[in-house]
Amino acid sequence: MTIRKAIRVERSPEVVFRVFTEEIGKWWPLxxxxxxxxxxxxxxxxxxxxxxxxxxxxxxxxxxxVGRITAFQPPHVVAFTWKxxxxxAPTQVEVKFAPDGAGTRVEVEHRGWxxxxxxxxxxxxxxxxxxxxxxRFTTRAEAx
Amino acid sequence: xxxxxxxxxxxxxxxxxxxxxxxxxxxxxxxLAEGFTISRPAICKHTRMLGRAGLIRAKKVGRExxxxxxxxxxxxxxxxxxxxxxxxxxxxxxxxxxxRFVEENR
Numbered sequence: 455m456t457i458r459k460a461i462r463v464e465r466s467p468e469v470v471f472r473v474f475t476e477e478i479g480k481w482w483p484l485x486x487x488x489x490x491x492x493x494x495x496x497x498x499x500x501x502x503x504x505x506x507x508x509x510x511x512x513x514x515x516x517x518x519x520v521g522r523i524t525a526f527q528p529p530h531v532v533a534f535t536w537k538x539x540x541x542x543a544p545t546q547v548e549v550k551f552a553p554d555g556a557g558t559r560v561e562v563e564h565r566g567w568x569x570x571x572x573x574x575x576x577x578x579x580x581x582x583x584x585x586x587x588x589x590r591f592t593t594r595a596e597a598x
Numbered sequence: 599x600x601x602x603x604x605x606x607x608x609x610x611x612x613x614x615x616x617x618x619x620x621x622x623x624x625x626x627x628x629x630l631a632e633g634f635t636i637s638r639p640a641i642c643k644h645t646r647m648l649g650r651a652g653l654i655r656a657k658k659v660g661r662e663x664x665x666x667x668x669x670x671x672x673x674x675x676x677x678x679x680x681x682x683x684x685x686x687x688x689x690x691x692x693x694x695x696x697x698r699f700v701e702e703n704r
Binding site for chain 2: 457460462464469470473474481482483562564
């Protein structure tokens, strides 16, 4: 269960990687609703090192951590975890940059859905929550 | 349904694969077992566990057993698919915004 998306950008991988990571605040469509802060959306950052934070800063100065950087290899790959506040477990995002003629192919893989897409249903009890069930399963399997 | 029964039912990659196949369409027992390296009796053991957990059910048609997702399994799979579609649309929007920005400004 993996979401895969790709797009071609007419610039070199070096430029594309740098804009994707260092300049994420300039292009990420925060104002178009792609923010955990809703109306408070202001800025978003990827810290360029493994263990760094992927986070938003809202207009009131508070910050929300979406996840942590798990791979950072310019200009090839950046990977990070991604956890919606309603989910118990994080998902994993990997973004790869590959030369494609004079441009760059950008590929996104978003994995980890076994572990928690439907946490919103938490209030409805255990009986119909696939996500809760699988999260508990995953936690247990990993602890074993 | 005790939660532990469900956890046990899902704690195995073969059983998760069986659920994925049944999410596409109901299957005859033979069809459901196709392509696995483990034996038919082993597959039967797995389907019994999924049945006990309330995720799938079997009905008899003539001499054949047809397996399908139980309503509870169906709800769970639909919810998962909806989430995957939403997140997929999210990435489409994000990548398009990225492409526009880079090509207009760099």
